[in-house]
Amino acid sequence: MAVYRRSGRHRFVLVLLVLTSITAITLDFRDGGEGALETLRTGGREAFAPIQGAAEGLFSPVGNFFGGVFRYRQVQDDNARLRAEVDQARQESVRAVDAERERELLTRLANLDFVPDLRDIPARVVANAPSNFQRTVTLDRGSKADVAVGMPVVTNAGLVGRVVDVSEQRSTVLLVTDPSSRIGVRLVGSRDIGALTGAGPRDLMPLDLINIDTTVSEGEAVVSSGLDQGILPAQIPVGKVRSARVPEGALAQEVLIEPFVDFRRLELVRILVWTPTPAP
Amino acid sequence: MTSSSRFRVPLVLITCLLLHTTVLADIRIRDVMPDLMLLVAVAAGITGGPDRGARIGFASGMALDLFLSGPLGLSALVFTLVGYGMGAAHTGVLRPSWYLRSLAAMLGSAAGVVLYAIAGTMLGEPLVSLRLVPVVVIVALANAVMAPVVVRVVGWSLAGDVPDRLTGSIRV
Numbered sequence: 001m002a003v004y005r006r007s008g009r010h011r012f013v014l015v016l017l018v019l020t021s022i023t024a025i026t027l028d029f030r031d032g033g034e035g036a037l038e039t040l041r042t043g044g045r046e047a048f049a050p051i052q053g054a055a056e057g058l059f060s061p062v063g064n065f066f067g068g069v070f071r072y073r074q075v076q077d078d079n080a081r082l083r084a085e086v087d088q089a090r091q092e093s094v095r096a097v098d099a100e101r102e103r104e105l106l107t108r109l110a111n112l113d114f115v116p117d118l119r120d121i122p123a124r125v126v127a128n129a130p131s132n133f134q135r136t137v138t139l140d141r142g143s144k145a146d147v148a149v150g151m152p153v154v155t156n157a158g159l160v161g162r163v164v165d166v167s168e169q170r171s172t173v174l175l176v177t178d179p180s181s182r183i184g185v186r187l188v189g190s191r192d193i194g195a196l197t198g199a200g201p202r203d204l205m206p207l208d209l210i211n212i213d214t215t216v217s218e219g220e221a222v223v224s225s226g227l228d229q230g231i232l233p234a235q236i237p238v239g240k241v242r243s244a245r246v247p248e249g250a251l252a253q254e255v256l257i258e259p260f261v262d263f264r265r266l267e268l269v270r271i272l273v274w275t276p277t278p279a280p
Numbered sequence: 281m282t283s284s285s286r287f288r289v290p291l292v293l294i295t296c297l298l299l300h301t302t303v304l305a306d307i308r309i310r311d312v313m314p315d316l317m318l319l320v321a322v323a324a325g326i327t328g329g330p331d332r333g334a335r336i337g338f339a340s341g342m343a344l345d346l347f348l349s350g351p352l353g354l355s356a357l358v359f360t361l362v363g364y365g366m367g368a369a370h371t372g373v374l375r376p377s378w379y380l381r382s383l384a385a386m387l388g389s390a391a392g393v394v395l396y397a398i399a400g401t402m403l404g405e406p407l408v409s410l411r412l413v414p415v416v417v418i419v420a421l422a423n424a425v426m427a428p429v430v431v432r433v434v435g436w437s438l439a440g441d442v443p444d445r446l447t448g449s450i451r452v
Contacts, residue, residue, distance in 0.1 A: 010330045010364070017338040017360045024342075024353030025403065037352050044346040052301060059303035129348065130301040132312050132393070132415045133400065133407050136349050164349050172349055179406045200411050201311040 042167040049169055056126065118233065120270040121145055123153075126170070135178035135201060136161075137266060142169045150231070150276040152224075153269050158237035158260035159183075159224060160269055171271070176238065177201055177263055184225040185238055185257075190214045193225050196238065196257060201264075204242050204256035212253055216244035222257055231276050288437035289336065296320050296430075297343050312415050314422035315389060316430070317344045321359035322388035323427070323434035325366025326381055332438060337363025351403055358399055362392040378428045385427035390420040 028037050123139040141147050143166050153160040153173045161181065165172035174181055181198035185207065194209040210216060220241045226234025239257040246253050300316040307313060317340045324340075325333025341359030345352045366388045393416045400407040 010334075010368075013331055014334050014360065014364050017334050018357060021338065021341075021353040021357035021360060024345075024356065025351045028352040029403075041346050041352055048297075048346075051298065055298045055302045059299070062303050127301065128305045130305045130313070130344065131348050131350075132315065132419065133397070133405070134349055174349065179409070200409070203411075 042165075046167045046169060049167075053126070119273040120154075121147060121273065123147075123171075123269050123271055125266045125269065133179075135175040135181075135198065135263075136164070136172050137175065139163075139171045139173060139269065139271070140169070141271065142167050142171050144168050146273065147171045147271055148275070151274055152232050152236065152272045154236060154272060155261055155266070155269050157262070158239070159232070160261055160263075160266065162231070163271065173269075175263060176259060176261075177205065183232060183238070184227050185222045186225040186234075187214070187216060187241075188221040188223060189217060190220075192216075193227065194255070196222070204258055205239065207241075207255040207257050208252060210244075210253040210255050212246045212251065214253065216241055216253060216255055218243065233272065233274050285438050288439070289339075292433055292437040293320065293336075293339055293343060296340070297347075300344065301347050309418050309422070310414055312418040312422075314426060315393070315419045316423075316426065317341065317355070318359060318362065318389055318392045318419070319385060319423045319426060319430050320434060321363040322366050322385050322392070322423070323431040324438070325363040325368075325388070326370050326384055326431055327435040328367065328438045329371060330364045330367030333363030333365075333367035334360050335363075336434070337361070350400065350405060354399060354403065355396065358392055358396045361395065362388055365391070381431050382424040382427045385431070386420045386424035389423035390416050393419050 024037060027035060031038060121141055123141040123145075125137045126140045127138040129136040129138075137160075139147075139153070147163060147166050149163055149166055151163045153163060159176055161173045161175040161178070163171050164174045176183060176196070176198055177200060178198045179200060183196050184193060185196045186193050187210070192210055192214045194207045196205055196207050199205050207222065218241055222238045222240065224232040224234055224236040224238060226232060237260050239259040242256045242258045244253050244255045296316050304313050304316055320340045321333065321337030324336035328336070337359035338356050341356035342353070344355045344359075348355065366384060370384065394412070397407040397412050397415075
């Protein structure tokens with residue numbers, strides 16, 4: 001009998017905690033990231049940020065060491081790639097003037113002006129998402145530096161993602177490789193428009209809705225379309241086509257995109273001061 | 281909870297949260313990091329039984345949720361169930377050996393990751409995919425390696441709090 005009473009108490013605690021969790025999830029969904037729970041979340045992060053910053057400085061050599069051990073092969077590959085790039089750069093410096101002229105011409109042709117009129121806020125990546133499912137990074141700039149939710153984040157290579165969370169000192173960026181990320185893009189060559197979905201850290205991103213009649217060439221650049229209800233400004237380079245094929249009986253092509261940005265080495269980024277246009 | 285565990289449990293949770301969000305977030309094998317906060321829930325179940333497993337699982341999950349951009353409470357829900365489940369599974373095991381603890385941590389962590397992915401998918405986050413397989417395997421193995429230390433630390437934080445399995449039906 002006593003055992004039953006004990007089990008009953010355990011079950012009561014379990015049910016209470018499960019119901020509390022479900023209530024928190026429901027409230028979080030209902031408030032859409034603006035209610036009391038979001039204040040709690042932001043406050044918790046804000047309060048923890050100084051300790052986290054100190055710990056980051058303290059533990060980063062440990063993390064770098066183990067990171068290097070587990071990525072030894074990758075480090076070797078990077079070393080080889082960098083040596084090859086140095087050799088290539090030496091050769092290319094001879095042709096630099098012609099190349100620069102050609103680049104300017106191509107940029108004009110493709111109209112890749114890369115949002116020159118927008119003010120930007122430089123920021124540093126201070127943390128990766130402590131999760132195996134979310135692809136986010138934390139930046140060292142927040143609302144105090146005029147960062148707001150929805151602002152695009154870029155590097156010189158192209159689009160990194162969008163700000164999804166802001167506290168006073170920090171902001172969280174949802175990377176374009178996150179499976180929940182979906183943005184409107186345009187193929188530079190054909191000007192065809194499609195939807196690009198994140199596919200995790202290691203996979204190429206599928207580009208949907210590309211017409212089967214469209215000629216898609218490998219290496220063709222993809223830029224933000226600016227049409228997806230104003231979520232992103234137009235013309236931000238996103239990636240290049242790695243493969244394109246038309247499956248039998250399909251209504252759209254299967255196009256895979258490789259991002260321009262190397263997400264494993266994100267360090268310094270720029271937050272574009274851009275206010276998304278709300279949906280009508 | 282005794283007065284010493286009231287002090288020690290938050291200390292262990294904050295330290296683990298710091299390690300999880302800083303050093304472990306950078307140690308990735310095939311882009312998968314060990315899940316220390318999930319392991320804390322598992323360890324609480326192993327050392328403290330279902331009641332403490334659920335409570336500490338809830339606390340560790342809620343603390344982690346503050347640092348994620350997903351639904352607040354999802355990790356808390358999953359870790360509560362995992363902590364309770366591990367405690368219930370360990371009821372009656374008086375002194376589990378280190379390899380039994382590691383094995384339990386491995387299975388509990390794998391179950392936790394799968395449960396999180398399923399719950400997340402039900403809430404509209406596309407988490408169930410082929411990538412789930414390496415995530416489950418790597419988290420389970422990494423947590424099994426860390427388990428002997430983490431179980432000991434969590435056990436220390438609960439010291440003075442007599443585990444349910446030792447009290448049995450006497451302490452009700």
